[in-house]
Amino acid sequence: MKLFDVYPLNNIAITSAKGSYVWDADGVQYLDMYGGHAVISIGHTHPHWVDRIENQLEKIAFYSNSVIIPIQKQLAETLGRISGKEAYQLFLCNSGAEANENALKLASFVNGRKKIISFSKSFHGRTSLAVAATDNPSIIAPVNETDNVIFLPFNDETALKACFAKHGNEISSVIIEGIQGVGGINIANNSFLQLIRQLCDDNGSVYIADSVQCGYGRSGQFFSHDFAGVNADIYTMAKGMGNGFPVAGILIAPQIQPKYGMLGTTFGGNQLACAAALAVLEVIENEKLIENAKENGEYLINKLKAITVLKNVRGRGLMIGFDVPEELKELKKKLLFDFKVFTGEAKPNVIRLLPSLALTKRQIDDFLDSLEEAIEELSSLQKAEVSDIKK
Numbered sequence: 001m002k003l004f005d006v007y008p009l010n011n012i013a014i015t016s017a018k019g020s021y022v023w024d025a026d027g028v029q030y031l032d033m034y035g036g037h038a039v040i041s042i043g044h045t046h047p048h049w050v051d052r053i054e055n056q057l058e059k060i061a062f063y064s065n066s067v068i069i070p071i072q073k074q075l076a077e078t079l080g081r082i083s084g085k086e087a088y089q090l091f092l093c094n095s096g097a098e099a100n101e102n103a104l105k106l107a108s109f110v111n112g113r114k115k116i117i118s119f120s121k122s123f124h125g126r127t128s129l130a131v132a133a134t135d136n137p138s139i140i141a142p143v144n145e146t147d148n149v150i151f152l153p154f155n156d157e158t159a160l161k162a163c164f165a166k167h168g169n170e171i172s173s174v175i176i177e178g179i180q181g182v183g184g185i186n187i188a189n190n191s192f193l194q195l196i197r198q199l200c201d202d203n204g205s206v207y208i209a210d211s212v213q214c215g216y217g218r219s220g221q222f223f224s225h226d227f228a229g230v231n232a233d234i235y236t237m238a239k240g241m242g243n244g245f246p247v248a249g250i251l252i253a254p255q256i257q258p259k260y261g262m263l264g265t266t267f268g269g270n271q272l273a274c275a276a277a278l279a280v281l282e283v284i285e286n287e288k289l290i291e292n293a294k295e296n297g298e299y300l301i302n303k304l305k306a307i308t309v310l311k312n313v314r315g316r317g318l319m320i321g322f323d324v325p326e327e328l329k330e331l332k333k334k335l336l337f338d339f340k341v342f343t344g345e346a347k348p349n350v351i352r353l354l355p356s357l358a359l360t361k362r363q364i365d366d367f368l369d370s371l372e373e374a375i376e377e378l379s380s381l382q383k384a385e386v387s388d389i390k391k
Contacts, residue, residue: 010336012024012030012336013025014030017032017044017045018043018044018045019043019044019046019356019358020032020033020043020044020355020356020358020359020360020363021044022044022342028340029340030336030340030341030342031340031341031342031363031366031367031370032044032342032355032356033341033342033343033353033354033355033359033367034342034343034344034352034353034354034355035240035354035355035356036244037213037239037344037354038181038213038218038239038240038319038354039239039240039242039243039244040240040243040244040355040356041216041217041218041239041240041241041243041280041284041289041356041357042243042279042280042283042284042287042289042356042357042358043243043356043358044244044356046243046279046283046358048279048282048283049243049276049279049280049283051279052275052276052278052279052282053245053272053275053276053279055275056071056271056272056274056275057272059271060271061270061271061272062267062270062271062272063270063271064266065264065265065266065268065269069269069270069271069274071271071274071275071278072090072092072269072274074274074278075090075092075274075277075278075281076089076090078278078281078282079249079251079277079281082222082281082284082285083222083223083251084222084226085231085235085251087253087254088235088251088252088253088254089251089252089253089254089256089258090249090250090251090252091249091250091252091263091268092247092248092249092265092268092269092273092274093248093249093250093265093268093269094246094247094248094265094267094268094273095125095238095246095248096124096125096212096213096236096237096238096239096248097124097125097126097127097130097131098125098127098238098248098265098268099125099212099236099237099238099248099249099250100124100125100127100129100130100133100175100208100210100212100236101125101127101128101129101130102250102263103173103175103208103210103234103236103250104116104129104130104133104172104173104175104208105129105263106206106234106250106252106256106262106263107172107173107205107206107208107233107234108172108173109262110172110206110256111172111204111205111206113169113170113171113172113205114148114170114172115148115149115150115167115170115171115172116129116133116148116149116150116171116172116173116174116175117149117150117152117160117163117171117173117174117175118133118134118135118149118150118151118152118174118175118176119135119151119152119153119154119176120135120151120152120153120154120183121135121154121180121182121183121184121186122134122135122151122154122175122176122177122180122183122210123135123136123177123180123181123182123183124175124177124210124212125212126139128143128144129144129146131144132144132145132146132148132149133149133175135151135183150163150167154180154183154186154188155186155188155189155192157191157192157195160192160195160196160199161195161199164199164202164203168199168202168203168205169203169204171203171205172205172206173200173205173206173207173208174196174199174200174205174206174207174208175208175210176188176193176196176208176209176210177210177211177212177213177214178193178209178210178211178214178215178219178223178224178225178227179213179214179219179224179315179316179319181212181213181214181319181346181352181354182213182346183346184321184346184350184352185314185315185319185320185321185346185350185352186314187224187314187315187316188224188225188228190227190228190229191228193225193227193228193230194228194229194230197228197230197231197232200233206233206234207232207233207234208232208233208234208235208236209223209225209232209234209235209236210236211223211224211225211235211236211237212236212237212238212239212248213239213319213354214319215235215236215237215239215240216237216239216240216241216280216284217240217284217289217290217293217317217357218240218293218317218318218319218354218357219293219316219317219319220290220291220293220294220297220298220316220317220318221290221294221316221317222290223235224316224317224319227316231253232253233252233253233255233256234250234251234252234253234256235250235251236248236249236250237249237250237251240280240357241277241280242273242276242277242280243276243279243280244276245272245273245276245277246267246273247268247273247274247276247277248268249268249269284357287358289357289358290317290357292357292358292359293317293318293357294317296318296359296360296361296364297315297316297317297318297319297320299361299364300318300320300353300364300367300368301313301314301315301320303364303368304320304322304368307371307372307375309325309328309375309379310322310323310324311323311324311325315353317357318353318354318355318356318357318359319353319354320352320353320354321346321350321351321352321353322350322351323349323350324349324350324351325349326349327378327379327382328375328378328379329349330378331351331374331375331378332344332345332351334374334377334378335370335371335374338374338377339370339373339374341367341370341371
């Protein structure tokens with residue numbers, strides 16, 4: 001049997017990792033400025049995370065949600081305290097798509113409505129309803145297509161008001177990333193998030209804060225939506241929540257009442273997943289990683305802005321993007337293969353940086369040295385090619 005070939009792969013096999021570094025099968029070290037799609041929040045194989053999982057594994061790895069699981073309550077209490085959402089309720093699941101799927105479903109249960117507002121360049125997952133609310137027709141199968149999702153321009157307050165004026169009593173929910181990840185590191189304006197809160201309140205709609213990639217301290221706040229000073233009705237979480245262990249969840253406002261059977265999952269909230277998630281929160285708190293993300297993110301952004309060839313440097317905390325000019329279109333590839341640095345991208349010309357929240361200033365400086373050298377080499381090559389053409 002062969003693997004179902006849906007991933008364009010770099011010809012690198014990563015076999016070990018520690019902190020902000022990974023090593024391939026030949027022992028070559030790479031600086032990880034991407035964290036496997038923003039998953040690595042506290043650093044690869046953090047010793048406390050490893051110990052937590054190993055200790056739990058020796059006790060019990062799994063039993064279903066048909067019994068009391070004390071570590072779930074411990075996780076909920078810790079998450080509420082560190083996130084500042086102590087009055088909220090926690091439902092645990094397994095992935096970001098599943099979190100968004102449950103959030104959208106729950107919103108519809110709450111108000112009995114069907115229509116969803118989503119935004120241009122949004123990405124909410126690949127499952128049925130989550131992908132229908134994702135602005136990428138190429139990954140939406142015919143069976144996922146629905147007239148219930150309305151796509152509006154991102155950060156367009158006039159369009160949002162007009163949509164509610166026309167469809168207000170039909171809108172079940174508004175789902176929005178505080179910072180769009182796959183869409184290219186686009187930041188939701190504070191005033192736009194405040195308007196969503198107001199319009200949802202006025203129309204009985206549910207505000208869903210997709211924090212799958214931009215949550216868990218990555219922005220320098222626990223949730224990037226917190227910059228706007230308003231609370232969402234539902235927050236979705238995954239990626240950095242388990243530091244590589246599959247775990248996800250939704251935080252649900254206290255006014256939303258649960259019923260038996262409303263939501264459910266076999267593996268969500270299992271003992272091993274909760275141990276991993278607790279370890280992440282404990283490290284975030286003890287090592288002050290949200291503060292580190294804020295401070296070092298500002299440092300990195302300011303340094304990137306000083307590199308004049310890079311355009312539209314933006315981001316919050318350690319969720320950063322910048323535009324690459326056409327003559328540097330091979331920059332991501334060059335960084336990986338010549339300078340041994342992992343970065344991410346967004347089409348057509350954006351490089352995304354989503355490193356561990358424990359990234360140090362020294363590692364940032366190492367990255368910047370590699371970046372500037374890579375730019376210089378590509379620029380020199382471009383000039384040489386232009387010179388050859390003129391000859």
